Amino acid sequence: MHPLIVFNGRFNDFTVNCNKIKALLIDRNEIQKIYYNTQNLPLPIKKLDLNGKYVLPGFTDCHTHLISRGLELQRIDLTGGKSLDSCLQKITGEKHKHDIVFAQNYDDSDWSGDEKERLNRRTLDRITKKPLIMRRVCGHCAVVNTSALKCIPRGWHYIQSNTGRLCENAALFLNDIFKPDQATLLKAIGLGMQEAAKNGVTTVHEISDPQRIELLLKFKRCSGLKTRFVLYIYEQHASTMFNAGLVNSWGDDFIRFAGIKIFLDGSIGARTAALKQPYVKCRNRGKVLLTQVPLKNLIKKAEKNGTQLMIHAIGDRAIDFGLKVLKPYIDKKNSCRHRLEHLELLNQRLIERLARMNIIASMQPNFVRRWQNPGGLYEKTLGHRFIDMNPFKSLARAGIHLVFGSDCMPIGPLFGLKGATDHPSAKNRLSLMQALACYTVKPAYAAFEEHHKGDFKPGKFADFVILDQDPEKIDDTDKLNISMVMLGGEIIYRNPA
Known part of the structure; x- marks a missing residue:
């Protein structure tokens, strides 16, 4: 692209003098120069007037399944289904479009007990003779009909044949059983990136596998990428990655290997955390899904190879177990920057241990917004414990490096903000600026990218999200809209409104 000057914006990267920035010169995908007045702007260079809009470093979503989200957009979406019958009605109306009927994102949080019991293999058998899969929004459980059950090879665990209920690996990796073809996956990459862009997301910390890395590389060669992918590979592929000699430095500006994803437990909605x-x-x-020996071996290999671990731990028992096994093998600085994902059920002792070990906390305030309100899923499943879950303020106060993602439920920091700023427990609410920093500045450190992303310094990528209003001057963050998104100085999304 040719050099470009963006000016007349209200720039905020949370540094001391950012409010004095009047313009930025962009060239070769990076910020080249900061201007603190507009009188000396070079005349021959093309300029983009931001019309006083609010400019932040591009949003980073620190926990995504973006390609899987792209697959969901090609399947039956049960989001918003208020009952089992409404979900079944939607499946019935769309089943003719699919050879394998894959319906995703049902949320039974507000269903009656009878409806939950009725969701079983025999109920789904009455809908179609084709393989039919209904997967819960968390991805940690699913229900299948008899035809789909017969397609699952031997060797998969957590399968209840009588009910058709699948948990954990059998539910999480359904795409390894019912494999989408390459064309569908390539389309999924494009759809996922479109959804990221319209939500202001320029970088994702994407959980993936070797096959999808190859497809990302193919998509990049053929069409170019509109999202930067920082990749974390599922633990079952760890040996492949280690043997290939992949380290954190492998990759380029758009696709980079960062680490290994490990599951220690399930989800609260599936009651497997x-x-x-x-x-x-x-x-x-x-359930704790890994025993001490395999987890210890993964940690030792990661430390030897300088590879970051992304460790899924939602419940307090899983978090405690993970910290115990980690502690003997990592240095005081946590040089590999190992991170724990979700960390929903914490107490003060666990917070203090996280702080002492310098573990990064990667959390999802959109979960709070969806399920942590009084009378919601978390209170129904955990009782009085729900109010102190996701203690963002306590973590920040303890000096823990806190970053935010979405798990694609849904993607979009503007949706997640309220979960952090309007937490049901006032003592754990973040300020709006603290929450925005967890989506913009802080994620760079979490992925060893602080030299390339996170602020407006020269040499950093020209990745920006431009909001239509100043977030601090409105009474409701739901009134905020994405006006424009730039990636490397190129406009990748412009709000049509």
Whole structure:
């Protein structure tokens, strides 16, 4: 692209003098120069007037399944289904479009107990004889009909044949069982990037596998990427990655390998997150999905190779277990910048241990907005414990490096903001600026990218999200809109409104 000057914006990268910035010179995808007045702007260079709009470093979503989200957009979407019957009605109306009927994102949080019991293999058998899969919004559980059950090879665990219920690996990796073809996956990449762009997201910390890395590289060669991908590979592929000699420095400006994703437990909605005390009205405490020896071996290999670990731990029992196993093998600075994902059920002792070990906390305020309000899913499943979940302010106060993502439920920092600023517990609310920093400035450190992203310094990527209003001057962040998104100085999204 040719050099470009963006000016007449209200620039904020959370540094001391950012409010004095009047214009930025962009060339070769990067910020080349900052101007603190507009009188000396070079005349021959093309200029973009931002008309006083609010400019932030591009949003980073620190926990995505963007390609999987692109697949969802080609399947039956059950988002907003208020009952089992409404979901089944939608599937019935769209099943003729698919050879394998894949319906995703049902949320049974507000369904009656009877409806939850009725969601089983036999109910789905009455809908179609084609393979039919209904996967919950969390991805940690699904229900399939008899035809789909017969397609699952031996060797998969957490399968209840009598009910058709799948949990954890069998539900999480359904795309490895019912494999989409390459054309569908390539289309998914494009659809996922479109959704990221319109939500202001320029970088994703994407959880993926070797096949999808190859497809990302192919898409980049053929069409170019409109999102920067920082990749975390599922643990079952860890040996492949280590043997290939991949380290954090592998990649380029658009696709970069960062680390290994490990699951220690499940989800609260599926009642498989590992808790110290049982879920409400039962003895179930969820599941720790890895034992100490394989986790220890993964940590040792990661430390030896300088590879970051992204460790999924939602329940307090899983978090405690993960920290215990990590502690003997990492240095005081946590030089590999290992991170724990979700961290929903914490207490003060666990927070203090996270701080002492310098573990990065990667969390999802959109979960708070969706499920942590009084009477919501978390109170129904955890009782009084719900109010102190996701203690953002306590983590920030302890000096823990806190970053935010979405898990694509849904993608979009503007949706997640309220979960951080309007937390049901006032003591754990962040200020609006603290929350925005967790989507813009802080993610760069979490992925070893602080030299390329996160602020408006010369040499940093020219990735910006431009909002239509000053967030601090409105009474409701839901009134904020994305006006424009720039990636490397190129406009990749412009609000048509």
